Amino acid sequence: MNPLPVLAGAAAAWGLAALIALIAGASRPWTRACCVVSGLGGAAALAGGAASLISGNSRVVTAGGSVVVGTLQLQATSLAGVFVALLGLIAVATAAYVPRYHEPGRGTGLYLAVYNLALLASLAVLVAGNVVTFLVAWETMALLCYLLILRRPRRAEVAAGAFWFLALSETGFVLIIAAFVILAAKTHTMQLDGIAARAHLVSGGWRDAAYLLALTGFGFKAGLVPLHVWLPEAHPVAPADGSAFLSGLITKLGVYGIALFGFWLLPGGPAWRGILTMAAGAVTAAIGILYALGERDIKRFLAFSTIENIGIIVTAFGAAMTFWAYHQRLLWAFLLLAGLYHVINHGSYKTLLFLEAGVIEHATGTREFDRLGGLARRMPRASVITFVGTLGIAALPPFNGFVSEWLIFQGLFQGFRTGSHLIAILIVLAAATLGLTGGLAIYAFVRGYGIPFLGMPRTRQAAQASEARQPVAGPALLAVACAALAVGAPVVLAALARAMRTVTGVSLRPELLPGNLTVIPAHTKFSGFSPTWLAVFLLAITAVPVLIYLAGRPRAASVTGPVWDGGIVAFKPRMQYSAMTFSAPTRVTFDALYRPSVSLRRASDDPAGRSGPVHYETEVTPVFERYLYRPVIRAFEWLADVVRPIQSGDVNLYLFYVFAAVLVAYLIAAL
């Protein structure tokens, strides 16, 4: 079947939702209506994405047409289908979340309008069939996201965060244009599949240039280190569903762009291209999780964890390209598949976590780890849902993160198949980095879940938190998705594998899935496991002790008493690990990266040795902002000062500028 009509329906729904929100979004019932429509659109997108996965590349639909902007061309590819489906899932979950999260009002109306348009623009990016459509949609999407972040423009940090986003996004946009222009110029076509078909005409140098420009340009959006700085700035200031959208989808659009160039427009390429991509990914993953461990704000923490996951995905892509260069087409296709599966998984649980972060913020009025605690007792629903997401993102079975990361690892471990020792070592090195990342991720999310939800409340707000009238359905839906994507992994992977054949031309079906719900990393006789049966098994072994306990309870006499506290007068909330003390070991181990600064005030420094209040602060230095971006910014300010004299305000002078510009243009054309 042709997915485009379905997607058109989704687009229409979102347009309508935007209209409703714009006109009557201020009132609660209309807000609900808008969300229902938007949710329907999401469902349509989900269906469309699935359809395009099933049907493979659909034909191009051309509409309109003018000499200036070219034609509007749409095309549902199976590569984009993955992202479209994710877009749909996120849209549905968010639609269920919004009505309880946003208090009705004019601002909400506008916000929802912008949000639905942003959904529309993102869809357009994904179904864009030619360069112009893609670029226009991309820029629209960026601007709309900028407005999303500006939900509360009064506050300074909001403006700053939004500006970080816009600045980096535009910088990246320029590079993306350049990449497309190179390809379009060398292949004499603006159509994406045309470019893909004629890519062999482009000389190696230009191919590499185009790819590097694309990697960097999309890297800004995806959040590759050191192009990641906008995420921790923009995520905390946007509303919860806004940041969920940014993390869940917008960063993935960057990944889509990289995949677009690396696997479809310019497949293959020299080994170093893959190695470079892989290295960028590995570094991003490690740095991302390390900074996450240094964070005190839940949303900044989640933003850094997003950077980590993007790193994992890009590592998989880079390794895939490397394998291509060594004629390991099977692994090439397999790692692309694993990466895309991780895209879906991360999209689901990261959205979940951001939505729950919003719940926590509304229930307690803070996002600071060290002002929370003991929420599991006060907010059981939120804690269960968050726990599912946490297990997923910490890549622990039986949830989905484990499956995709396992696949990626299995792919990397087969680096030896390249036949080159150096390459094999490099790939295994990347695998080791991801190993470190995975370990730290578990550490980080033990902290990320334990500090807010376990222990005793650290502040009065946390002690009085209540989840009554807090959104549930949206996150719960995503939690179910997390479980389904794990248990049903073989099925999903099978569908993906078949769909990707249209991109890679490699059939993974028999190698990947010999049946009986087992997954094999491309090559049989290497390894393999069954996520489904693992989940069943885990449930079984957890059930056994529970059953024994339930069976034994009537007979066993038990006395419930207070916790043994060493006989102190009373426990104080201060007597439990805080977020920063919990991650102190990493701060000590990696202090070269963190460059932590410590400020300490204590009464016992008094020469008489009196004891009393202590205050201990430690701050992590934002290395990239300080040592990379600040100089650049200074340089631009300097440049601005230099060129200011040109703007004299004299009309004749400006006319002369125009004349000179035209002259130069002619000269260039003449040569």
Add this chain to the structure above:
Amino acid sequence: MPLWFIRGLRRGVVTTRYPARPDDSAALLPTPPSFRPGALTIAVADRLAQVCPSRALTREGEVLLYDVGACTACGRCRAEVPAAVTDSGQFELAATIRARLIKRIPLADGGRAPGSGAEVSP
């Protein structure tokens, strides 16, 4: 570490065999006093009760109440009236009922012969 091991072997076994066999180090321990009822007159009993710092000795009529539990075996009573007080040499004093640690020691001849206290005084 191996050095430590060898040292240990050279050192040999020092562990007591108590309770299977008596332990001779018990002879060194300070032990609660034992009284000669013959030499205990009311006067002596009062002196002992007065000198006992832990109030283990009190006179109740014609009986000297001796609380072994409260006694610290400080030896002051022995020093006060050596003729009436000696060492019991008992160290296995654990009791499961507090009352079993309180001994009633009858005083000699109903406490007549008030001078008798002077004879035993040093």
Add this chain to the structure above:
Amino acid sequence: MTAIQRDLAGRDPGLAGLLAALGQDGPAAGGPVITADVPAGRLEDAVRRIAARPAARLADVFASAADRGDAVILRLIWGLDADHAYLVTESVIEAERYPSLSDIAPAAFYEECEIYEQFGIRPAGTKPLNRVALPPIADCDLPRLGRAPAPPPADVHAPHVVGGHAFEFPFGPVRQVGVESLYYGLVTSGEEVVDLYLFTWHKYRGVEWRLQGRTPRDALFHVERTEGLGAVGPAWAFAAAAEAALGLAPPPQAERSRAIALELDRLYNHAAATAALCQSTGLVIGQAAAEIALERLLRLNAAAFGHRYLFGVVDIGGAAAGPDAAALRRDLPGAYGELRRAADALLSTNSFLDRLEATGILSQEAAARLGLVGPVARATGLPIDVRADHPASPYAELLPEVATADGGDVLARFRVMLAEAAESVRLIEEMLGAGAGPGRAEPSGGAGGAGSDAAASGLGWAESCRGEALAWVALDDRGRITRARLRPASVRNWRGFDDACRSQNVFTDIPIIEASFWLTVAGTAR
């Protein structure tokens, strides 16, 4: 307390000037204890003058209720170690406030807190005090030595609030097996110890209050049981104080008998500290070796004096028990040999030494500032040893040599203890040669040296295994105690403990540091 008399000529002439400045006439300041009356108005100036003097340390500060009205007599005891004398200044405080001593001599802070809790007067200034003995119970009406403080305003006690990214690790009061109850508030950033404070109020037994109205000999029973590990030092100090008040001179063989007990006390305590160090570093086999030595030393105590912990040896005016010289000569070398062998083995075990080196470093400056004593102070290079600085008989003739070390870390303390143990053995053998036995000087004439307050009060000291133990006793004309001040060494050295624990150390070092200090909670919460 017949300490050898030194006359002013033997002393640094500066002292005469100082005393003159304090309004003292020279001759009166002949003995090892100089008493000076300092009016409250001139107290601050006097403290500055004395503190400015080299080798003058504030050994103790305590108060006692004056006979008339609500006035409080504030006594400062200064150890003028270079001059081999103690200087006791007495000031009558009428007001609620008195000049803040800890601003000039920081060592006075802990005692300022004590005095506030016991007498309700507090130092001038707004600096908060710490809770020392009173439990944090709203209506805590424990009997006081003086007048109870008014319901404390909020600013009296410094609250132990932890801010920022650190958290408080509560430890105790019920801690490991076989150790005293003690509460650590351990403030940590997750790795290093940021701050540490102690609560000891749950062991406060009001001993000083208990002693009031008792006869010295009756009180001695409780003094010995105030700090059972190392009971001889405080007991001797108390007995010496009472003897000074009563004007008694114990017979020499009794003094030697006390001194032998004191050195045996030092020996077994250092052995116990060695065992504790091994335990805290997880060297079980070394712990066993040290404990064999410890048990043999305790049995030696029992054989020599009839008590494993040497209770009941010291007596007012002499010694109630004399050593069994034969047993000592027979068993001391063997028992000490055990300790020596264990120590040599430990000093050649690197895994052990590595834990001790650079752990719990205490600077000499801190030790001097906080007025620490004993092995802890000597391990920082401060040669404070009462046996040498204020030699009471028989130490005047023995001339013990003071063991010091540099670095002030746990290893330094360990080495000091070992050196002291060796010195103790030498001293014991020497004293056995001179002959020792029981004996008691009976009060000449009416008991209690019938008379004025000055005559019936006295200061006593002894170098216990933990350092200088001080006692001050005032008797009424019936020879009963009106005010007894006990200052075991533990009271002093605990205040250096948190200093040693802070900063560069991590959790696991704290038991090691505690073992190397080898203090008792009972001694400080008395």
Add this chain to the structure above:
Amino acid sequence: MTAGTDTSRGVKETSEALREAVARQFGRSLHIRTLDTGSCAACEQEIRLLAAPHYDLHRLGFFFTPAPRHADLLMATGPMIRAFGPAARKTYEAMPGPKLVVATGACALGGVYQPDAFTHGGIAGTLPVDVWIPGCPPSPLALLQGLLVAVGRLAEKVQDLSFTQNGTPR
């Protein structure tokens, strides 16, 4: 766990039964938690020495445990400072039953300190005592005997001692 609060009579009958239960349930192995309610630290030293080579209580199946949750027997020393009472009761209540309390040393038995504003003068009023071990401090041998009496592996001797010369001093 109100046994800790109500005073001796009610407790006494139960403690007899309790001792049988203890002897039956863990006749040979027992875990000990110590509790310092204000002692002078000498009793603590003697208790530490129980584990030392000379006495080695492990050979008799006794072990020390820092966690009351794992302890069967509480060795309490000291006169029970009033301010420490709550902590002592917490410790006792943190122990699983059946459990024994051994009052260790003259202070704990009410010898050295009389009841006053500072101390209860003995632990009997605060905790239900099952075995009393006199001594100041009780020597490790005395402690061993007390522990063995506590688990019914040794008969107590003190009740047929008269502490008089013509009695049966043995």
